Amino acid sequence: LVTGNHTIAMGAVAAGLKFYSAYPMSPATYILHWLASHSEKCGVLVKQAEDEIAVVNLAIGAGHAGVRSMCATSGGGFALMTEAVSMAGMIETPVVIINVQRGGPSTGIPTKTEQGDLNQAIGASQGDFPRVIMAPKDATDCYYAGVEALNLAESFQLPVIILLDLMLGEHRSTVDPEALTPDVPIERGELLRESPSAAGDKNGYKRYAMTPSGVSPRVIPGTPGAVHVSATDEHDEQGVLISDEHTNSAIRRKMQEKRMRKMVGVLAKLPPPALEGPADADVTLIGWGSTWGVIHEAAAQLTESGIRTNHLHFKYLHPFHSKEAREILEACRRTVVVECNYSGQFARHLRAESGYSTDHLVTKYDGEPFEPAEITHRVRDIVEGRPYDGRVAEAEAQEIAYHFIRIHLKDKARPSRLVEVAKNGYGEPVWDIEIIDRAELDPRGKLIVGKETGSIHAWEPVAAEG
Missing domain, CATH: 3.40.50.920 (Rossmann fold)
Structure with a gap:
């Protein structure tokens, strides 16, 4: 019995995850809880940061240092992360970011589900840069999405965004344990153990070499003979800045094309829909x-x-x-x-x-x-050609009445009889809802709810006797 949050964390561990950062935010928090409680056993360093800006920069820093890294949040937290997402694209650093979506906008409904952040993921951060966005379909798929995302991030040196939602992330489902194999492929791409200069290459190390695939050789910082600059400004093959008065249009054009060529290779690795x-x-x-x-x-x-x-x-x-x-x-x-x-x-x-x-x-x-x-x-x-009716249904009118009762009648009443009234003074059909005492069943009044707008137009309490 597992959730999508559970299995995506397990899959990432199976794929060699070594660093995870997060700030608690529903409905992504369980990933933090599970990895923190299994940190020592699984060999994963888990860091709870002060905010989502720190979270994503920690994860990118860990990826830059050569370890497999991941972070998770929900839509509001991802909004704070977006500037750093393009930084990962510019300095070509692998990182996996999970957005477990909830109802928005703003704080929205933290404990309810929605698929409302697709536009946000596609448009995250400024400029054009390569990224991968995927959305697993069930808990088993979440397990392998964790594996695949880390492999893609490292193989193509880019950010990978995984879109879950509360429904998938927190919904419990049964999974055959045999379906979650720990023996998963680990693909690290062009990660070198020594610099090209140390291997006898007279041209030295070019961190951002303009290769046919767009993927350049990557070494872990501190590797002898591989000093380079990883800058968020545009740069040449060695990382030397070409911004401001040193802007070079030719290098800029070819470097941008080099980065975007990665997407051709990514698409070739992904199975098409069927x-x-x-x-x-x-x-x-x-x-x-x-x-x-x-x-x-x-x-x-x-x-x-x-x-x-x-x-x-x-x-x-x-x-x-x-x-x-x-x-x-x-x-x-x-x-x-x-x-x-x-x-x-x-x-x-x-x-x-x-x-x-x-x-x-x-x-x-x-x-x-x-x-x-x-x-x-x-x-x-x-x-059958019937138009969609988005007006307030009877069951929804009851829910609106219960909300009113909770706020204004201290939860001591309940809706009884609901009657639809077409002609009234409110400019729309309404639900005329009789409200009765929860214990004594005596009438408490009438609630008038608009059938089109959902507005509570009036509360008409029963006049007190005497």
Whole structure:
């Protein structure tokens, strides 16, 4: 019985993680707790820092020093980390950053789930630089995402961002122990044991050598014969700054191209998305990250009910398999993106990367994860031509009433009868909710809740007798 936070920490340890830094922030804190409690046994130095700015710089520093490093936070903490993310891209230092998403914006709803930080990860920090963004689908996938992220970070000397969310990070699920093998590949890329000059290369050591792959030889600081500058300013192959009055347009252009060439190699290593289910389905459900399980179950329910449904899921969000995705989707009859945010961030990302616009969008942003029946109902409405009704449902009106009761009636009442009233003085249909005493069941008053806005328009208490 594990969570995604648990297995991603285990996978990172299996892959040789040696340094982890964090500042406690829900829902990522369990990764810190587990690694701290297993620090000595697993040989991982764990540092709780004073804030997320320190957290990410510690992790980048550890990666620069030659050890496998990782840090984790949630959206608000990641916002503080973003300047350092591009620093890792510029000085070509490996680091893994986990964002366990929660409902936003700002402090938002720390104990509820959302997939609202995709845009943030894609746009993190200034300028163009190579990065990898991935979103594992379940607890087992989290284990191997930890392995893969560390390998990619070191092989291509860049930051790797892993997007989890509260649903995946803290939800408990059963996993076959045999599925989590400790025997995992460890790929360190162009990490040299000695400098080229020490090996007889008369050209000396070029930390940022402009190689065909974009990946340059990397040595651990302190290696004899490999002194160099790791600067956040633009630089030449040896790390010498070319900014300000020494700016050199030709070197700048080729150095930027060198860094971005890494993305070609990264994409070649990542498996493309694959369609799950019948190729000739009536409906194709599209998702990313933690929604895999619920979409998979909803697709089965729809197929059983007579709507043949398949499923296309994305783990690798940047770089993106644009060609493969478009080829698959253009052959689909009707496409529906399912994701837990308001604006359809992945649907927009898919369109931007592949040029393909999906037919429909099913979103959820109330802090709760999707249920299979919810997706099934929404898709059936789409197929049968019924428009989405986003007005306050009866169950939601009850929840709004309970919130009012908790705040204003000291939790000593409960909603009883709910009646929908169309004609009233509030400019929208309303729920007329009778509130009764929780113990005596005597009437306490009426609560008027807007069906379209959700606003509490009025509280009409029962007049006191006498």
